[in-house]
Amino acid sequence: MARKLDNNGLPFLPGFSFQDVTKTAFHRPQTLSFARGLAMAQPPRLGIGLEPLLAEQMLQEELSGMAADMPDFTYGAFDTKYIKDLVNLSYHSDPAPAHPETQPFIPSYVTLDKKVLCFKAYFKEDIINSREEKDCVRHVVIYYYLEDDTMNISEPWMPNSGMLQGQRLKRHNFPKKEPGKFYHWKDLNLGIDLDVYGVKYHIAQCDLFTKDFMQRQGIILNLPEDMPVDTYLMKRKKPTPTYTTPSEFDSRYQFLHMDRKVLRFFALWDDSLSELGEILPVTIHYFLVDDTVEIKEDHKPNSGRFLFPVLMQRLRIPKKMKPGHEQFPSCVMEDSVEEVEEYFSPKDFQVGEMVKILGRRFLLYNCDDFTREFYHENYPEMTIKSIQVPKKMGKFEGMQREIPPYNGFGSLEDSLQSCLSLLPTPPRKNVVKMLExxxxxxxxxxxxxxxxxxxxxxxxxxxxxxxxxxxxxxxxxxxxxxxxxxxxxxxxxxxxxxxxxxxxxxxxxxxxxxxxxxxxxxxxxxxxxxxxxxxxxxxxxxxxxxxxxxxxxxxxxxxxxxxxxxxxxxxxxxxxxxx
Incomplete structure (x- = not known):
């Protein structure tokens, strides 16, 4: 092994090297800079510690000698005379043909970006502390990223499984049993077992892109297999055998199946008989989850009316009272189940007819699409036909003012005035007769x-x-x-x-x-x-x-x-x- 020598020819060993005490700079030169907001690279002019570069230290003679040397090729050195003939010939011959354009180089991480192989697999997991099942089958999806040969495994979410699901193994290179080796897409195929960290994943299926990619690379895929089903989950889906007579009424059926299902009717409320009254458009909501009714006014801009959001709050409307429980007035809000014989139901709201709710009469002239489908499925005998409402609405035909019976308090004239206006006024008298x-x-x-x-x-x-x-x-x-x-x-x-x-x-x-x-x-x-x-x-x-x-x-x-x-x-x- 050759030893390194310093500038003086001494071995680069402790005790044989000498430092220049006059040297004060030891940093590397700056080669990156910003120009007009862009990062620019420039070649270094000085070396480490502001020393001149090796190219600057070479003598001009050495450079000239290197330029005079001719390179050696496989078939020997070129003859100088042959080169001069080629040069002279170039002035009298046709121009040399242009070199063909080379294809641009595209790296693999660009061509294989966002190209992923997808395999469906499963593995079996032993269940120890359970009497009903011994093992369970868990389905997973294996993704292979061709960009960098990484893989990840995720488990689809299954409702009410009781297990942690989702990302099972994060994206990385899956190692093999042999040290230093990793799984490649060439190692994957259908019907094989993929051993990753002690768990054997059996690959059963793949998508169309994966199948097409494998065939283009010359890999013949095995036949796809059916994904097995967990026997315990299939057993749990079967109805539980009961030995008692089931109840005909399910108190939670209406809540579970009718939640957020609302029937919407467009109606007209005739309030023209009251003082300064008129016919007002309203929207009636019937909540199927608890058979309650809500009425809202349809306000128009600059109508001059107070913007009350709700004309009648959400409650159950009694349709028929039990004998002996009739009350006055009839719009009492504290009616209990023991006092009411029948409440309003969807069959009581017929589009095109008049409905009376808490003493007020409403003409149902239209409804929404969901309400039409609901009546078509549940009440096919009822016909839903909308009514054309005139732009200038008057009083309803056939509606007359009904005076309630005399209750025995005060005179007849005083009782009648309380029915004609909210603030009763004294009855009119014949002043001429009184004076005479x-x-x-x-x-x-x-x-x-x-x-x-x-x-x-x-x-x-x-x-x-x-x-x-x-x-x-x-x-x-x-x-x-x-x-x-x-x-x-x-x-x-x-x-x-x-x-x-x-x-x-x-x-x-x-x-x-x-x-x-x-x-x-x-x-x-x-x-x-x-x-x-x-x-x-x-x-x-x-x-x-x-x-x-x-x-x-x-x-x-x-x-x-x-x-x-x-x-x-x-x-x-x-x-x-x-x-």
């Missing part, structure tokens, strides 16, 4: 008629009671006043406050009230279940009726005249002045 008939009152003397089931003692007491019936012509009201009598057992005073009295056997919705034409002497007046008989009146009533002959019939006026005539005759007989 102010302080005009017709008074009658009345007696109480006992009930037919009353005792004889009660009859005698009622016969002694005297009432004054006053009829006010300004507003057609009636009041009753009982004259107090000492030691009678009755307090006396106001018996009935001033109010309008309807006649018996008339409907509450369209009542007929008492008028002066009904107050004749001897007539019986029914005041809210109490019957009174008119016995006498004053002279003002007779004069008023004679001044207004068209106000009362002649029979009523004649009874009053007869009453005063009999009193006049009776007083004349007793030589008493008339009252």
């Amino acid at each position: 008939n102010e302080h005009k009152v017709l008074r009658y003397v009345a007696g109480l008629v006992s009930h037919k089931d009353a005792s004889e003692t009660q009859r005698r007491k009622d016969a002694d009671r005297v009432f004054i019936l006053s009829y006010f012509l300004s507003d057609d009201t009636v009041c009753l006043y009982e004259n107090p009598k000492h030691n009678s057992g009755f307090k006396g005073g106001m018996f009935l406050k001033r109010t309008r009295v309807p006649k018996p056997h008339t409907s509450v919705d369209n009542p007929v009230f008492y008028s002066p034409s009904d107050f004749s002497i001897g007539a019986t007046v029914d005041v809210f279940g109490h019957r009174f008989i008119l016995k006498d009146t004053d002279l003002y009533v007779l004069n008023y009726m004679e001044d207004h002959p068209g106000m009362v019939p002649l029979e009523t006026l004649e009874t009053i005249r007869q009453k005063f005539k009999s009193e006049f005759n009776k007083k004349a007989e007793q030589n008493e002045p008339p009252s």
